Amino acid sequence: xxxxxxxxxxxxxxxxxxxxxxxxxxxxxxxxxxxxxxxxxxxxxxxxxxxxxxxxxxxxxxxxxxxxxxxxxxxxxxxxxxxxxxxxxxxxxxxxxxxxxxxxxxxxxxxxxxxxxxxxxxxxxxxxxxxxxxxxxxxxxxxxxxxxxxxxxxxxxxxxxxxxxxxxxxxxxxxxxxxxxxxxxxxxxxxxxxxxxxxxxxxxxxxxxxxxxxxxxxxxxxxxxxxxxxxxxxxxxxxxxxxxxxxxxxxxxxxxxxxxxxxxxxxxxxxxxxxxxxxxxxxxxxxxxxxxxxxxxxxxxxxxxxxxxxxxxxxxxxxxxxxxxxxxxxxxxxxxxxxxxxxxxxxxxxxxxxxxxxxxxxxxxxxxxxxxxxxxxxxxxxxxxxxxxxxxxxxxxxxxxxxxxxxxxxxxxxxxxxxxxxxxxxxxxxxxxxxxxxxxxxxxxxxxxx
Numbered sequence: 255x256x257x258x259x260x261x262x263x264x265x266x267x268x269x270x271x272x273x274x275x276x277x278x279x280x281x282x283x284x285x286x287x288x289x290x291x292x293x294x295x296x297x298x299x300x301x302x303x304x305x306x307x308x309x310x311x312x313x314x315x316x317x318x319x320x321x322x323x324x325x326x327x328x329x330x331x332x333x334x335x336x337x338x339x340x341x342x343x344x345x346x347x348x349x350x351x352x353x354x355x356x357x358x359x360x361x362x363x364x365x366x367x368x369x370x371x372x373x374x375x376x377x378x379x380x381x382x383x384x385x386x387x388x389x390x391x392x393x394x395x396x397x398x399x400x401x402x403x404x405x406x407x408x409x410x411x412x413x414x415x416x417x418x419x420x421x422x423x424x425x426x427x428x429x430x431x432x433x434x435x436x437x438x439x440x441x442x443x444x445x446x447x448x449x450x451x452x453x454x455x456x457x458x459x460x461x462x463x464x465x466x467x468x469x470x471x472x473x474x475x476x477x478x479x480x481x482x483x484x485x486x487x488x489x490x491x492x493x494x495x496x497x498x499x500x501x502x503x504x505x506x507x508x509x510x511x512x513x514x515x516x517x518x519x520x521x522x523x524x525x526x527x528x529x530x531x532x533x534x535x536x537x538x539x540x541x542x543x544x545x546x547x548x549x550x551x552x553x554x555x556x557x558x559x560x561x562x563x564x565x566x567x568x569x570x571x572x573x574x575x576x577x578x579x580x581x582x583x584x585x586x587x588x589x590x591x592x593x594x595x596x597x598x599x600x601x602x603x604x605x606x607x608x609x610x611x612x613x614x615x616x617x618x619x620x621x622x623x624x625x626x627x628x629x630x631x632x633x634x635x636x637x638x639x640x641x642x643x644x645x646x647x648x649x650x651x652x653x654x655x656x657x658x659x660x661x662x663x664x665x666x667x668x669x670x671x672x673x674x675x676x677x678x679x680x681x682x683x684x685x686x687x688x689x690x691x692x693x694x695x696x697x698x699x700x701x702x703x704x
Contacts, residue, residue: 341355350368358545374492375505376492379527392539403427404453405429405456406458410461414657454484456485460489461612462668476503477501485497489511489640490606493565504524508521508522514558515557516643519550521554585615587616588613588615612675616672624672627693628648645677647673
């Protein structure tokens with residue numbers, strides 16, 4: 255029997271010229287059906303180089319002498335040196351060539367997690383931080399006072415709050431918020447920036463209105479203005495989108511969300527192919543010290559290993575739920591990139607490998623009806639955050655985006671009737687039944703109902 259690599263099969267399931275021999279088409283079809291994950295599972299589960307640190311084994315390029323299939327949790331805060339100023343285990347790939355001297359500077363468990371995420375995002379480098387907000391802060395540390403930051407207008411509430419209340423007034427960095435789909439607005443802000451704009455900050459899809467932006471177009475614009483492009487890829491995860499393929503310089507994740515995926519870790523990462531950017535990020539990681547614990551890195555690495563399974567399952571649920579919501583009398587509008595009604599559906603189709611598991615919808619009525627919906631959910635949990643195996647629902651105007659100024663929320667369409675869903679992997683039937691019951695309760699309160 256001949257082993258068939260899935261790379262030998264074309265999109266229509268027929269073997270290409272790389273096939274070593276003719277194979278029964280039934281087998282080929284079975285392979286195509288089984289490997290719906292774009293071979294991501296192999297990337298997430300296996301890393302090319304050794305997994306763990308051992309000073310004596312490193313010199314033999316075998317840093318896993320026990321053969322353990324799971325990287326161990328290294329709790330040591332400090333590491334012995336045979337020669338003063340010469341850290342051991344520089345050959346260990348998990349040390350990124352630096353060896354180990356102090357766990358804030360480098361840790362074997364953190365190192366293997368960083369390498370795994372870099373592989374998932376198709377980048378050379380990854381630097382882990384104690385939260386997504388800390389990761390965002392590390393990217394801002396690339397800027398100097400007097401320089402400017404151009405951010406997408408519909409951005410995570412915590413990010414815009416940090417930009418408005420810390421970065422601008424305390425660090426002397428000007429911040430403008432724009433719709434990158436509005437070329438005239440973008441050009442106006444760049445012109446007023448006087449050549450000082452050094453960083454573009456993009457979310458796509460955005461949080462919470464799920465606006466999708468063409469990364470390639472923004473990357474070209476950033477390059478034209480000698481600026482870096484950072485993309486917060488949290489909503490898509492590395493499974494559904496790899497911004498580096500479209501010209502992004504920096505990719506940011508709240509690991510708390512999809513990468514970890516189990517609501518039990520707070521962490522962030524920054525990925526890049528730019529060696530200079532990487533060195534600055536690594537310096538900030540060590541200098542500021544906002545590093546994740548080895549145990550959290552262990553948990554997040556375990557979460558990453560099932561990312562492809564979770565994302566596919568959640569996205570299938572989300573697609574069905576979005577179609578259901580579009581047809582419900584208690585819903586006035588549904589926003590989901592997978593729907594043809596989404597204004598940037600074609601962009602999402604081009605640059606994403608899937609449409610994700612986040613849904614935003616507007617209910618009929620007002621704040622009272624939105625509250626009735628949220629308070630009547632039983633399978634969905636009323637909670638902030640997103641990206642976990644369990645389904646969550648929230649009111650951005652009162653919860654995650656309450657810090658956004660009222661006038662800005664109004665411009666972005668973040669009103670009291672907007673509800674954000676993070677769809678999990680429960681039974682789709684149970685999730686839709688839960689929503690239907692809650693929506694009908696809200697509809698009854700305005701004189702409708704079923």
